C-alpha cells in the first residue's frame with residue numbers, strides 16, 4: 001500500500017512542470033494549488049482502490065499538472081458562449097435578440113472605458129439630463145414631443161401605468177391581455193403597477209361601445225396592446241386607435257399603445273411584411289407609445305415611452321424611473337443605433353437585424369454551397385445534407401404569422417437521430433444552434449454573416465457524433 005502511494009508526486013514538483021507553470025500563469029497560485037490538491041486526492045483514492053495504475057513520479061506530476069490546467073480552463077470558460085444562430089429566428093430571445101451594429105459596439109466600448117458626458121451639459125458646464133441625447137434622436141426620427149428611456153418595454157409599461165393610473169382603472173380589451181414568454185403577463189404587470197384592470201369586450205371581438213360603456217369617474221387611461229405572439233383569426237373585431245381616439249379625447253383620457261417590437265421604418269421597403277411603425281401610431285394621434293430597443297429596432301435591450309410631453313414628464317419624474325433607468329453603456333449604444341436611422345438608404349448595411357431580415361436569396365445560396373461539402377464530409381452517408389428552401393421568422397413577437405422565405409442546409413435525421421445530431425452541433429467549439437422539424441435538422445442561413453468559422457470547425461463534428469449520448473439520470 002505504502003509503496004503504491006510513494007509514487008504520488010509532491011505538490012512543488014507538479015507546479016514546476018511546464019503545464020503546472022502554465023496553470024499558475026493562467027489561473028493564479030491559490031486556485032492552481034487547490035485544484036492540484038483536489039486531483040492528487042482523487043489519484044490517491046484511485047490508487048488505494050486499485051482503479052489507477054501506479055506510474056513513475058515524473059510522468060504522474062506531468063499528468064496531474066495537465067489535468068489541473070484543463071480543469072481550471074474549463075471551469076473558467078464563460079457560460080454565455082458565443083453561438084451561431086441558425087434557427088431561422090432572427091430576433092431569438094434565448095440567443096440575446098438583436099446583435100449590436102458595429103457603430104453601437106464602438107459607442108458602448110467608449111462608454112465602458114472612459115468618462116463620458118452622460119448627465120453633463122458640455123455647453124453650460126453643469127449637470128444635464130441622462131436621457132437627453134437619446135430623447136432628441138427619438139423625437140427627430142419619430143416626431144414624438146418627448147421620450148423617456150428605461151430598461152426594457154416591460155419596464156416602460158410598468159412605469160406608464162404606475163405614473164398615470166396608480167390607484168385607478170386601466171381599460172384593456174379582453175383580446176389583448178397577453179402573455180409574452182414566461183413571466184410577462186399583462187394583468188400581472190398592471191397589478192404590480194397598482195392600477196385596476198378593467199377588461200372590456202370578448203376574446204375575439206371588442207367594439208367601440210365596449211370601451212365607451214366602461215369609462216367612468218375612476219378611469220385613468222385606455223391601453224391598446226399589440227398581440228405580438230399570437231393572432232385571433234375568424235370572427236373578430238378590433239377597435240383600432242383612430243376609432244378609439246375621439247372617445248379618449250371626449251373623456252380627457254390618454255390613449256397608450258404598447259407597440260411591442262416598435263419599428264422605426266417601413267419594412268416593406270426591404271420586401272418585408274408591413275408593420276405599423278412608431279411614426280404611424282404617433283401620427284394617428286396616440287398619446288403615448290411604448291416599444292422595445294432590442295427587437296425590430298435592432299439595438300440594445302431598452303424600453304421607450306414616447307409621445308405627449310406632459311405625460312412623458314410625469315413618467316420621467318416618477319420614483320420608479322430611477323430604478324428602471326438605463327446604464328451608460330446601453331444608452332451610448334442606443335444613441336449610436338438610433339443615429340443610423342438618419343440614413344435609411346444604408347440602414348440594411350449597417351444594422352445587423354435589418355441585414356438579416358433583408359438577406360438576399362443569392363447570398364444565402366452562395367453560403368450554402370460554401371458549407372455543404374464540409375458538412376457532407378462530416379456526416380455519415382445516411383445523413384447526407386442538402387440545400388433546401390426553409391421558412392424563417394422575425395421572432396420576439398413581431399408579425400408572428402409572417403414567414404420569411406429562407407434557405408437552409410437540411411440534414412435528414414429521422415427519430416432520435418435528430419436530437420443526436422443537433423447535440424453534436426451544439427458541442428462544437430462555436431456551438432451551432434439549428435432546429436429540428438419534419439424528420440430533419442435545419443441549419444438556416446439567414447443570420448449567418450460568414451460561413452468560414454463554421455466550415456473550419458466541421459471536421460471535428462464526426463468525433464462528437466461518435467460520442468455516446470448521455471442517458472438522462474433518473475430522479
Ligand SMILES: *Cc1c(COP(=O)(O)O)cnc(C)c1O
Nearest residue numbers: 152153154226228260261292397
Ligand atoms: C416584447 C413585448 C413586450 C416586452 O418587451 P421587453 O422589451 O421584452 O420587456 C411587451 N409588450 C409587447 C406587446 C411585446 O411584444
